Structure formats: C-alpha cells, structure tokens
Amino acid sequence: MASPTLIFYDIATHPEHTPYAPNPSKTRYALNFTKAPYRTEWVDIPDIQGVRTALDCPAARKFLDGSDFHTLPVLQDTTPGAECVLGDSLDIACYLASRATAWGGAALFPADSTRYGLDYSSPHIDDPTGGPPLSAREAPTPDLADYARFNTHVDATFTAYVTLTSQNMTRAFPPASATRTKALFAQRAGVPSWDDLMGFLGDAEKRKGTFRAFETGISGLASLYAQKEGPFLEGQTPSYADLVVGGWLRMFSQFMEQDEWAEFCTWHGGVFGRLHEVLQRQYWEVR
Numbered sequence: 351m352a353s354p355t356l357i358f359y360d361i362a363t364h365p366e367h368t369p370y371a372p373n374p375s376k377t378r379y380a381l382n383f384t385k386a387p388y389r390t391e392w393v394d395i396p397d398i399q400g401v402r403t404a405l406d407c408p409a410a411r412k413f414l415d416g417s418d419f420h421t422l423p424v425l426q427d428t429t430p431g432a433e434c435v436l437g438d439s440l441d442i443a444c445y446l447a448s449r450a451t452a453w454g455g456a457a458l459f460p461a462d463s464t465r466y467g468l469d470y471s472s473p474h475i476d477d478p479t480g481g482p483p484l485s486a487r488e489a490p491t492p493d494l495a496d497y498a499r500f501n502t503h504v505d506a507t508f509t510a511y512v513t514l515t516s517q518n519m520t521r522a523f524p525p526a527s528a529t530r531t532k533a534l535f536a537q538r539a540g541v542p543s544w545d546d547l548m549g550f551l552g553d554a555e556k557r558k559g560t561f562r563a564f565e566t567g568i569s570g571l572a573s574l575y576a577q578k579e580g581p582f583l584e585g586q587t588p589s590y591a592d593l594v595v596g597g598w599l600r601m602f603s604q605f606m607e608q609d610e611w612a613e614f615c616t617w618h619g620g621v622f623g624r625l626h627e628v629l630q631r632q633y634w635e636v637r
C-alpha cells in the first residue's frame with residue numbers, strides 16, 4: 351500500500367503511554383474524524399523547534415518575552431503538486447474540513463450547524479497563565495471566527511487547572527529525551543530544575559483546592575453541554591468544537607489522579623465523562 355500523503359507531527363511519548371498533548375490531540379481527532387490518510391511522525395519536545403524550522407514552518411505561538419514558541423501539531427501534505435505545511439491546529443482543521451467529503455469523512459464544521467455554544471465565555475479568559483500566553487489564533491477564514499473564539503476560551507478554562515496534570519506528565523516523557531525535556535521546562539520557568547518547578551505546585555491541600563475550583567470553573571461549559579441531550583455540544587451531531595474539548599479531556603484523563611478523573615466524570619451530570627468516552631470510542635486511533 352502506498353504511504354499516506356499526510357504526515358502528522360505529534361509529541362513523542364513513552365512507549366507504554368499514549369499521546370496526550372491537547373492541541374495535537376485535537377488534530378488527531380480531526381484526522382480520524384475526516385478519515386484522512388495520515389501517518390504520525392513523533393517528535394521529542396526539545397526537537398520541535400528544529401523540526402518546524404526544517405519544514406520552514408513559522409512559530410504559531412509566542413513566549414511572554416515575545417520570542418517564538420515552536421509547537422505541535424504540524425501537518426505536512428506531501429501530495430505531489432499540492433505540497434504544503436500547516437502549523438496550527440485550527441488551520442489544520444480547516445484544511446481537513448475542505449477535504450473530508452473526498453475521504454468519506456464527517457463534516458468538522460457542519461453547514462447546517464446552529465453554532466450553539468460557540469459563544470462560550472471562559473471565567474479564566476483574563477487570567478495570567480504564568481506560562482506562554484494562550485494562542486488567540488485568528489480564524490483561517492471569517493466563517494470560522496466563532497470556532498477560533500471557542501477554542502481560545504476552552505483553552506483558557508482548562509489551562510487554569512493544568513497544574514492538576516503536571517506531576518504525572520513525566521510518565522509520558524520518552525526515556526531518551528526526558529532529561530532534556532525537564533531541563534527545557536525548568537529553563538522556561540526560570541528555575542534551576544524540574545524539581546524546583548514541581549515545588550511550586552504546592553502540597554496536597556493546595557491540590558485539593560485546585561480540584562474543587564475546577565468543578566466550578568468548568569460549570570459554564572458543562573451547562574452548555576447539559577442543555578442538549580448530548581453527548582455533543584449540539585446534541586447528536588459532533589463538530590470540531592467537541593474535538594477541541596476532547597483534546598483537553600485526553601490530557602486530564604491521562605494525568606489527573608485516577609480517583610480525581612473518576613470524580614470529574616461525574617460532575618455536572620457526567621457531561622464530560624460521556625463526551626470523552628464517545629470521542630475515544632469513535633474517533634481515537636493512533637497510526
């Protein structure tokens with residue numbers, strides 16, 4: 351069989367772990383959803399900059415000091431005569447959406463959508479993240495502006511609680527690059543080591559407080575999901591908006607403590623547990 355024409359660059363993981371990063375997971379869901387012919391190229395975090403530079407793909411994000419933050423996903427189309435490289439998850443979704451019919455896949459941005467829920471406002475949209483600013487990416491086309499906005503607000507909500515995933519994330523670092531990755535994260539935070547970085551997370555009491563706050567922080571998004579029969583934002587028909595939420599749910603499902611994740615899945619009538627389960631079953635495949 352011919353090699354797939356699309357190459358999806360995702361963050362490399364430990365051999366006993368599955369991919370976890372929220373933005374690449376949005377793309378993996380979108381690739382599977384549209385039945386795109388792709389294969390994955392795994393990239394260690396410290397090598398992302400080199401890979402993007404070699405692909406002549408400018409950074410899609412900035413650090414607080416304005417310097418380039420090189421990220422994944424990247425999608426490369428190697429189709430002769432139609433070669434291109436895309437370096438942002440929303441640009442990639444737009445590209446896949448325009449080809450989905452030819453592949454027999456589903457519509458990422460359904461034409462008959464009421465766009466219900468895309469005006470979601472995150473309670474954390476103005477929070478300082480402490481890390482690189484959220485990417486408030488312009489929509490690739492004007493008709494996707496509300497999806498771009500939804501993406502930014504969902505990113506803001508989950509980013510506010512991402513410390514709940516930090517401690518366990520090292521499980522997923524590939525052994526060969528784990529030391530370099532930890533050093534890179536420490537350097538970005540301006541601390542001597544990964545252990546210093548973990549020290550900022552605080553004790554079990556602080557974690558408990560963050561976890562309780564998460565239930566409230568996620569309630570606005572949950573209430574949008576709860577208003578339809580579900581499991582998707584618009585009810586029975588999924589759209590890219592659900593994959594955006596699903597990308598984050600993957601990260602939290604992997605790295606929160608098991609009892610925390612189990613409880614999270616019961617919050618707000620279980621809307622997120624149900625969404626995660628359906629997306630995993632129908633659209634999660636690693637190839």
Ligand SMILES: N[C@@H](CCC(=O)N[C@@H](CS)C(=O)NCC(=O)O)C(=O)O
Nearest residue numbers: 371372373421422423438439440485
């Ligand atoms: N706006 C970008 C953001 C991508 C992004 O932030 N990717 C993260 C993973 S979720 C990343 O590559 N991080 C690499 C690092 O932290 O070094 C997109 O939507 O594609």
